[in-house]
Amino acid sequence: MAGQKSTLTWAVHISVAFLVLLWVFPTVGLLVSSFRTGDQIGTSGWWAALLPQEQVVQFRTLDPDDARVPVGDLFVVEGDIFEGGEPLDIAAYGTSSRAVGAFEPGEVSEMGEGETLVLNPDGSYVWTGTDDQISGRGQRIFATVTSPPEFTTANYEFMLLDERNSEGMTRAFFNTLTVVIPATIIPILIAAFAAYALAWMDFPGRALLVAAVVALLVVPLQLALIPLLKLHNEIGIGKGYLGVWLAHTGFGMPLAIYLLRNYMVGLPRDIIENAKVDGATDFQIFTKIILPLSFPALASFAIFQFLWTWNDLLVALVFLIDSSGQTTVMTRQIVELLGTRGGDWEILATAAFISIVVPLVVFFAMQRYLVRGILAGSVK
Amino acid sequence: MNPALQGLITIIVGVGGCVGYFYLSNIVLDRFIFPPKAGDAGRNIRRAEAVRPWLFLFPAMFALGLYLAYPVFETLRLSLSNRLPGGRSEFVGFENYAQMFGEPKFGEALRNNMLWLVVVPAASTAIGLLVAQLTDRIRWGTVAKSLIFMPMAISFVGAAVIFKLIYEARAADAPQIGILNAVWLQFEGGIGSFLFLRLLPIILFLGFAAILAYVAWILVRPILRGDGGGAGAVIGRLFAALVMVWLGAEAVLQALDVATFEFDYGQPQTWLTIPFWNNFFLMIVLIWIQTGFAMVILSAALRGIPEETVEAAIVDGANPFQVFFQIKIPQIMGTIVVVWTTITITVLKVFDIVFAMTNGQWETQVLANYMYDKLFRANDWGIGSAAAMIIMLLVTPILVWNVYNARKEMR
Numbered sequence: 001m002a003g004q005k006s007t008l009t010w011a012v013h014i015s016v017a018f019l020v021l022l023w024v025f026p027t028v029g030l031l032v033s034s035f036r037t038g039d040q041i042g043t044s045g046w047w048a049a050l051l052p053q054e055q056v057v058q059f060r061t062l063d064p065d066d067a068r069v070p071v072g073d074l075f076v077v078e079g080d081i082f083e084g085g086e087p088l089d090i091a092a093y094g095t096s097s098r099a100v101g102a103f104e105p106g107e108v109s110e111m112g113e114g115e116t117l118v119l120n121p122d123g124s125y126v127w128t129g130t131d132d133q134i135s136g137r138g139q140r141i142f143a144t145v146t147s148p149p150e151f152t153t154a155n156y157e158f159m160l161l162d163e164r165n166s167e168g169m170t171r172a173f174f175n176t177l178t179v180v181i182p183a184t185i186i187p188i189l190i191a192a193f194a195a196y197a198l199a200w201m202d203f204p205g206r207a208l209l210v211a212a213v214v215a216l217l218v219v220p221l222q223l224a225l226i227p228l229l230k231l232h233n234e235i236g237i238g239k240g241y242l243g244v245w246l247a248h249t250g251f252g253m254p255l256a257i258y259l260l261r262n263y264m265v266g267l268p269r270d271i272i273e274n275a276k277v278d279g280a281t282d283f284q285i286f287t288k289i290i291l292p293l294s295f296p297a298l299a300s301f302a303i304f305q306f307l308w309t310w311n312d313l314l315v316a317l318v319f320l321i322d323s324s325g326q327t328t329v330m331t332r333q334i335v336e337l338l339g340t341r342g343g344d345w346e347i348l349a350t351a352a353f354i355s356i357v358v359p360l361v362v363f364f365a366m367q368r369y370l371v372r373g374i375l376a377g378s379v380k
Numbered sequence: 381m382n383p384a385l386q387g388l389i390t391i392i393v394g395v396g397g398c399v400g401y402f403y404l405s406n407i408v409l410d411r412f413i414f415p416p417k418a419g420d421a422g423r424n425i426r427r428a429e430a431v432r433p434w435l436f437l438f439p440a441m442f443a444l445g446l447y448l449a450y451p452v453f454e455t456l457r458l459s460l461s462n463r464l465p466g467g468r469s470e471f472v473g474f475e476n477y478a479q480m481f482g483e484p485k486f487g488e489a490l491r492n493n494m495l496w497l498v499v500v501p502a503a504s505t506a507i508g509l510l511v512a513q514l515t516d517r518i519r520w521g522t523v524a525k526s527l528i529f530m531p532m533a534i535s536f537v538g539a540a541v542i543f544k545l546i547y548e549a550r551a552a553d554a555p556q557i558g559i560l561n562a563v564w565l566q567f568e569g570g571i572g573s574f575l576f577l578r579l580l581p582i583i584l585f586l587g588f589a590a591i592l593a594y595v596a597w598i599l600v601r602p603i604l605r606g607d608g609g610g611a612g613a614v615i616g617r618l619f620a621a622l623v624m625v626w627l628g629a630e631a632v633l634q635a636l637d638v639a640t641f642e643f644d645y646g647q648p649q650t651w652l653t654i655p656f657w658n659n660f661f662l663m664i665v666l667i668w669i670q671t672g673f674a675m676v677i678l679s680a681a682l683r684g685i686p687e688e689t690v691e692a693a694i695v696d697g698a699n700p701f702q703v704f705f706q707i708k709i710p711q712i713m714g715t716i717v718v719v720w721t722t723i724t725i726t727v728l729k730v731f732d733i734v735f736a737m738t739n740g741q742w743e744t745q746v747l748a749n750y751m752y753d754k755l756f757r758a759n760d761w762g763i764g765s766a767a768a769m770i771i772m773l774l775v776t777p778i779l780v781w782n783v784y785n786a787r788k789e790m791r
Contacts, residue, residue, distance in 0.1 A: 016511070016524050017524075023528045023530070026546055029545055030542045041557060047562075182391045186395065197436035211786055212444075218725050220728065220772060223452055225451075226451075226454075226455065226768075227454035249447075250448060251448070313536070313731075313732045314732065331537040334541060338544070351541075359534065374673065
């Protein structure tokens with residue numbers, strides 16, 4: 001019985017480890033790729049990046065016209081393929097593109113009619129042949145070399161710091177920030193007052209309003225796109241930051257009221273009634289008692305709204321981004337890049353990671369509140 | 381003006397305006413409109429108390445009304461009319477709907493959305509439940525959950541890039557940089573291919589079918605015993621059991637299909653262009669994101685199950701599977717429904733993933749992206765609004781159910 005139990009425990013550990021790896025693997029792939037050059041990404045999968053890379057590199061010997069030396073009735077060209085660079089490990093070499101790994105380093109390759117070439121493990125070579133054979137251009141050598149794993153921050157420099165790069169993420173990053181901060185802070189305050197009224201003030205129609213908030217919680221914002229765009233154009237806001245702030249405020253309102261009201265209802269009745277007996281007005285009760293006590297719920301909603309506005313594409317496309325392209329946000333920029341730079345993974349991975357890193361930091365720093373918000377938002 | 385500065389001013393004006401509004405309106409109410417003067421002090425205080433909630437509510441109600449309630453009706457109106465030059469519009473009845481239903485792209489979007497609606501909530505909830513149960517008792521469970529929860533923070537667009545890298549295909553003689561093709565090329569029809577591409581999927585499909593059959597049996601058994609509850613409960617149980625049986629039968633058919641399918645060994649696949657199956661490659665992205673959400677809620681629900689019920693079952697000789705399916709699951713059924721419906725709503729609104737990965741090409745269109753296409757590419761507000769109304773219609777049952785539950789709870 002005990003033995004059976006421990007095998008079961010092991011099975012659980014292994015299954016969980018497997019699932020966690022499966023879930024983390026995609027993101028790690030993006031992260032690793034963003035630190036590799038385009039060449040590296042193209043020649044091997046990112047999972048191989050942590051191991052030494054094996055790749056075939058083409059070299060050419062020195063030009064026979066300049067470098068050949070007569071030895072007896074033959075001619076010889078000697079040199080070093082790594083001349084001036086870092087020596088690498090040579091696993092194999094060849095002299096024809098059809099057999100790039102035909103010979104071991106140090107082995108003599110016969111190229112027909114007495115012409116030979118030797119590539120030594122240290123990169124030096126000796127090319128020997130007749131007057132005719134050792135002429136024209138230098139002989140090609142295909143060497144299979146292994147290079148140590150190599151990472152670079154050049155992609156990030158290119159995408160964030162290079163001012164000549166018209167596809168850079170800097171502008172989009174700050175635009176996103178400009179959208180997100182007001183769109184997170186303003187709804188909280190408006191919703192908090194409404195939530196207090198719905199939780200602790202008595203008035204006819206309260207239950208109906210709560211029901212309306214619950215109903216609006218699931219109304220797809222897709223319905224709001226055209227009517228509101230029309231409205232914004234009619235009242236002169238048009239496309240721009242003001243419009244997107246207002247839209248995010250409106251769309252975030254049901255969840256904000258719902259979360260905050262559910263939390264405030266649970267606050268102890270005694271405190272509020274004592275304060276009323278002591279002559280505090282509703283306004284004072286709200287600002288001095290309810291708001292500080294509701295901090296966890298406020299934080300939960302703030303994280304939700306932050307993640308949602310930061311990651312949003314649709315609302316920004318409809319209410320913010322005009323044809324000038326000056327107000328593009330990161331999600332939009334990435335979609336553009338997917339279209340124009342489809343195969344350039346060093347660009348795409350870097351751009352995507354720049355947009356992902358801020359939410360990830362917020363997520364790991366404030367996970368507690370996010371979990372609490374999710375539980376309050378759906379279980380009740 | 382610099383947008384950052386504009387943002388800062390907006391925050392100050394917005395926050396200051398809110399605080400100022402609430403503060404001043406309260407003062408105006410108390411000092412000027414209904415001042416508690418000698419004589420009618422009591423009456424004025426009561427009147428002020430009756431008005432005050434509406435002062436607190438007004439900005440929020442205004443925002444809700446203008447940004448969510450009004451658009452529902454305006455979209456309904458737009459879906460029933462055609463735009464005329466000069467900003468006017470004419471009422472055309474259901475013409476837009478009729479035209480939309482005639483379009484093959486709309487049928488495709490509807491079909492795909494139904495597929496999404498079945499697969500994504502089911503898979504997310506099932507995997508979320510599995511992870512919640514597995515991590516419940518192990519010491520590093522919190523870390524594991526946190527890592528599986530992480531994709532929640534990643535945008536759909538970011539996730540689209542992540543998974544496009546996974547699905548990337550290069551020419552057959554070039555090194556594969558997409559992990560899926562790199563793994564795929566390892567298979568060449570030998571014993572490994574048989575184990576992983578035929579036997580394993582068949583076992584998974586049949587196992588899935590077995591679980592569904594088992595759940596259907598649990599649902600039907602009380603009726604056969606004669607204690608299935610009222611007529612509504614019996615109908616609900618039978619319907620749920622029928623859905624389970626249907627899905628189970630589909631799973632068995634899939635298992636047969638896998639057994640005879642001709643695999644294209646040795647050829648890198650462009651996964652996102654294979655009709656029908658590419659939908660699943662898109663769904664994986666959403667499942668990857670939503671599983672953490674399901675896990676968090678279900679994990680809390682599992683923790684909330686009273687220990688005694690589980691212990692009693694173990695004392696009575698129930699094995700772990702019986703404990704899980706017959707003791708734990710029934711107790712958290714309400715939570716499972718909540719998770720399922722919440723993910724269903726997310727699925728109905730899914731736009732970014734399809735927009736960024738395929739943009740509806742290769743038969744992957746979904747309703748939200750179809751609607752966007754109509755509204756902003758074809759500039760056809762009538763059909764676009766009609767498509768939006770279809771999404772609204774699909775959400776409505778959940779909306780009614782939520783309101784019903786909320787009202788029950790309020791009482």
